Amino acid sequence: MRIAFYGSSLLSAYWNGAATYYRGMLRALAAHGHDIVFCEPDAFGRQQNRDMEPPPWARVRVWTADETGLREALAEAAQADVVVKASGVGVFDDELLGGVMRAARPEAIRVFWDVDAPATLATLRQDPAHPLRRALPRLDLVLTYGGGPPVVSAYEALGARRCVPVYNALDPDTHHPVSPEPRFTSALNFLANRLPDREARVQAFFLNAAHHLPDRRFLLGGSGWEDKPMPSNVARLGHVGTADHNAFNCSSLAVLNVARDSMADVGFSPATRVFEAAGAGACLITDAWRGIDLFLKPDEEILVARDGRDVADHVAALTPMRARAIGAAACARIRGAHTYARRGAQVAALLAEMQERRREARVA
Structure with missing residues (x-):
């Protein structure tokens, strides 16, 4: 499947603790045959502090952090089988959430991927009119970077159809023992x-x-x-x-x-x-x-x-x-x-299951 993923940054870990999570997860998903485009804004000095060049397993689209760049980035959603809006992009978060879900094709799988679920849920409880709270019943899936049963219960209580934790993990090719310095x-x-x-x-x-x-x-x-x-x-x-x-x-x-x-x-x-x-x-x-x-x-x-x-x-x-x-x-x-290979298999199976349900519903 073609996946359009909107997140903070794949290329830079500068003020971006989710970078290694994105890298491990998306590399693992690409190994299952998924075609990934990662859309990230040019913001917070991250592009000036890259610690990674665009990888062979994902196409990276860097968009200018203004309304023109936002409109151009949203175009990727219209071409995707799966659209993913991650939490904490840092600029235009609410506009991205609404925009990518509207731009997605009717048959596309719509996912919110929360990399700071406890903080997000605290915000949603304080703001009944929050755009994410209104969007939850229309999303197919919420994935979270952690949180366990408390986060699953909280998201489902707020109207999420389905919430699944996908925990952090290890990419042993990236993090491994080396000589002390x-x-x-x-x-x-x-x-x-x-x-x-x-x-x-x-x-x-x-x-x-x-x-x-x-x-x-x-x-x-x-x-x-x-x-x-x-x-x-x-x-x-x-x-x-x-x-x-x-x-x-x-x-x-x-x-x-x-x-x-x-x-x-x-x-x-x-x-x-x-x-x-x-x-x-x-x-x-x-x-x-x-x-x-x-x-x-x-x-x-x-x-x-x-x-x-x-x-x-x-x-x-x-x-x-x-x-x-x-x-x-x-x-x-x-x-x-606890490797990203295992986490990638978990998410790939979820997406395959949802795609099969869509096929069955169309046939019925």
Whole structure:
């Protein structure tokens, strides 16, 4: 099938945490024979900070972030068998949602793909007139980057015909163990952009942990932290390109994951960083959220912390041997059960099922 996918960016991970999810999912779908065009706006400096060239498995259409560019991008929807509007494009989100669904042919499958479902649902609850809330009953399918049963129930209560979580995963060709690099060496590495709904948890789990271990080096990667007060043992790297993610994950004693507020509250929402770090064989420490054990086994494949004191205690107790053992166990679990090849097969089967139902309905 021909898929027109409207998202934030496939080519740039700059201020775009969904990039590796898009890449893994769409590459896997292309392996099932789907013809994909990805439409992304020229916005937020992403095109000036590309970390990937257009891949052979998808055609990328970059549209100018104005009304003319929007109209031109919408034309792709009219040619597609499946039209997908992702959340968080960042510009013209409401216009894209309405436009691509109107432009789609009557027989096309219409999909909303939510890469931040807890936050989206909070917005929908606050705004009964939100365009997505009105559109849900007319969409064929809602896919979510996580959220588990709470998100499925919430979307269906708001009128979605069908909601299916498609979790983050690992592309083992992209994220895998590499040799450590001295520039990324520390007791604990953490990679995240500074966002309002994450900052307090970063303070609690990362910066407070650094405060408890003043003699250990902590390394923070990500944009927006330049003016944030930090303990003297925390080194700031700024934006870390995807080409450096494996080395970043392989060079420290442990790697930290901290969920955003809404994802921690809902649970069942492992970030891309969890799978990337596990795929690289890193020893992961994560803040606590419901559903962790669906992906990794606490104390054997991942360490779970309730606060910064717990994080500091985990780091202090870790030996290099135990860290390697936890990382190896996590890598084996993720490679065996949570790859984008599996996720792609899941989505390909859903689309095939929906296409077959359309055929049967036309015949009847």
